[in-house]
Amino acid sequence: MSKPLTVTGNKRKWIVMAIITLIAAGIISFFASSHPDGLERVAADHGFLDEAKKPSWTAWISGYELPGIAIPILKVGLAGIIGVALLFLVLYGLTSKLTRREEEDHVGENDHHPS
Amino acid sequence: MHIPDGFLDVKTCITTGIVGAGAVAYSLRKTRVSLSRRQVPMIALTGAFIFAAQMLNFPIAGATSGHFLGGAMASILFGPAVAVVIMSAVLIIQALIFQDGGLTVLGANILCTGVIGSYAGYGVYRLGLIMLRGRLTKAVTFVAAWCSIVSAACGVALLLAWSGTFPIGVALQAMAGWHSLIGIGEGLLTALAVAYLTERNVDMEGLQPKPEVTPT
Numbered sequence: 001m002s003k004p005l006t007v008t009g010n011k012r013k014w015i016v017m018a019i020i021t022l023i024a025a026g027i028i029s030f031f032a033s034s035h036p037d038g039l040e041r042v043a044a045d046h047g048f049l050d051e052a053k054k055p056s057w058t059a060w061i062s063g064y065e066l067p068g069i070a071i072p073i074l075k076v077g078l079a080g081i082i083g084v085a086l087l088f089l090v091l092y093g094l095t096s097k098l099t100r101r102e103e104e105d106h107v108g109e110n111d112h113h114p115s
Numbered sequence: 116m117h118i119p120d121g122f123l124d125v126k127t128c129i130t131t132g133i134v135g136a137g138a139v140a141y142s143l144r145k146t147r148v149s150l151s152r153r154q155v156p157m158i159a160l161t162g163a164f165i166f167a168a169q170m171l172n173f174p175i176a177g178a179t180s181g182h183f184l185g186g187a188m189a190s191i192l193f194g195p196a197v198a199v200v201i202m203s204a205v206l207i208i209q210a211l212i213f214q215d216g217g218l219t220v221l222g223a224n225i226l227c228t229g230v231i232g233s234y235a236g237y238g239v240y241r242l243g244l245i246m247l248r249g250r251l252t253k254a255v256t257f258v259a260a261w262c263s264i265v266s267a268a269c270g271v272a273l274l275l276a277w278s279g280t281f282p283i284g285v286a287l288q289a290m291a292g293w294h295s296l297i298g299i300g301e302g303l304l305t306a307l308a309v310a311y312l313t314e315r316n317v318d319m320e321g322l323q324p325k326p327e328v329t330p331t
Contacts, residue, residue: 004244004249004252004315004316005252005309005313005314005315005316006313006314006316007154007157007192007193007312007313008312008313008314009153010314013311013312014156014157014160014312017160017161017164017311017312018160018163020164021160021163021164021167022167024164024167024168024170024171025163025166025167025170028171029167029170029171032170032171032172032173032180032182033172033173033174033180034172034180035172035174035178035179035180036178036179036180037116037172037179037180037181037182037297038116038179038181038268038290038293038294038297039116039117039118039268039271039290041177041179041293042286042289042290042293043122045289046280046281046285046289048122048280048281051121051122051280052119052120052121052122053119053120053121053217055120055214055217055218058214059210059211059212059213059214060212061212061213061214062213062214063213063214063215064170064213064215079213080167080170082212083166083167083170083208083209083212083213084163084166084167085163086208086212087159087162087163087165087166087204087205087208088159088160088162088163089159090162090204090208091158091159091162091163091200091201091204092155092156092159094200094204095146095150095154095155095158095159095200096152096155098143098146098147098150099147099150099151099152099154099155
């Protein structure tokens with residue numbers, strides 16, 4: 001194992017990350033640049049941006065704006081918080097399911113081998 | 116850099132769909148072997164952070180913006196297989212709930228920003244560690260993240276060219292050009308986040324870093 005760095009187990013640092021994540025999704029997201037991103041710029045420059053099809057279905061929170069809310073910063077901020085919560089729950093559920101199966105195979109194996 | 120529906124032709128959508136599904140299945144299997152219980156909340160939080168950071172488009176030159184991808188960050192922290200799982204979760208939720216990135220091109224998006232982004236970032240990171248013997252890890256992380264987003268952009272360019280959208284040379288030049296600028300932001304944020312979330316391996320202190328590598 002030649003890894004000079006390992007992921008920190010410091011709980012405080014991960015709590016800070018969680019707070020940063022919530023502030024980023026809930027507040028800073030509103031102030032994000034609305035200019036086209038790299039791919040959209042390339043598509044516009046080379047005349048195929050119009051080929052992007054409007055989806056035939058409507059997603060729940062299209063374009064990162066929660067429908068039915070009047071205040072713009074809340075529209076975006078709540079959409080961001082919902083996305084953050086969804087990802088946390090989905091990944092938590094998925095990965096704990098994966099480890100549970102692993103632990104049934106190797107009961108009592110040590111907890112901290114960095115992969 | 117989320118490809119919308121309509122940019123890629125049918126053969127490209129089907130091919131990338133199959134290859135993308137295979138890559139996710141492989142990564143899930145590999146994750147199951149390497150994952151430890153204590154990593155579960157860290158991985159979930161990293162995915163949530165990457166989603167949030169992807170919302171924050173920052174302006175670059177010429178009325179264009181860029182946003183963080185996160186493949187390099189995830190793979191440096193948890194290895195490329197877990198990174199593909201994290202990035203796929205982000206992309207699937209973005210496509211299904213937020214209509215960001217098309218459904219028919221989900222495989223292509225997973226392949227480019229998930230698989231290529233994670234493995235390129237991880238490969239450059241490991242190579243840099245070996246070449247510099249574990250020194251200058253922040254600089255290595257920056258370069259790895261830059262390479263990660265630029266190679267993901269090249270992947271998108273290749274798929275666009277394969278779909279007959281525009282010639283391969285023009286596609287590569289345009290996509291790599293813009294994303295080499297966006298890559299500076301990717302590199303800075305990745306270097307910051309990785310430096311904050313990692314610590315020097317205590318066992319390694321005072322030891323000469325060994326040149327041989329045992330990945331994951």
